[in-house]
Amino acid sequence: xxxIDFFENEIPNWMRASNQKMxxxxxxxxxxxxxxxxxxAEVCKKYNDDxxxxxxxxxxxxxxxxxxK
Numbered sequence: 180x181x182x183i184d185f186f187e188n189e190i191p192n193w194m195r196a197s198n199q200k201m202x203x204x205x206x207x208x209x210x211x212x213x214x215x216x217x218x219x220a221e222v223c224k225k226y227n228d229d230x231x232x233x234x235x236x237x238x239x240x241x242x243x244x245x246x247x248k
Contacts (some may be wrong), residue, residue, distance in 0.1 A: 180229055193222060207247065215243065
């Protein structure tokens with residue numbers, strides 16, 4: 180796995196898409212959180228559920244949850 184590409188492209192692309200989705204539907208909406216779970220799962224699948232990728236997105240999810248509190 181190309182971890183540099185993952186951090187330089189995949190994560191920033193996901194963050195941009197997340198910000199766009201937040202603007203579209205709002206942060207505290209089911210639509211946003213449904214998208215978060217779906218999109219994270221899609222990226223993990225893209226990387227064959229690599230444990231490192233899953234943990235990185237787990238961390239991002241935890242940070243989003245903290246922000247939601």
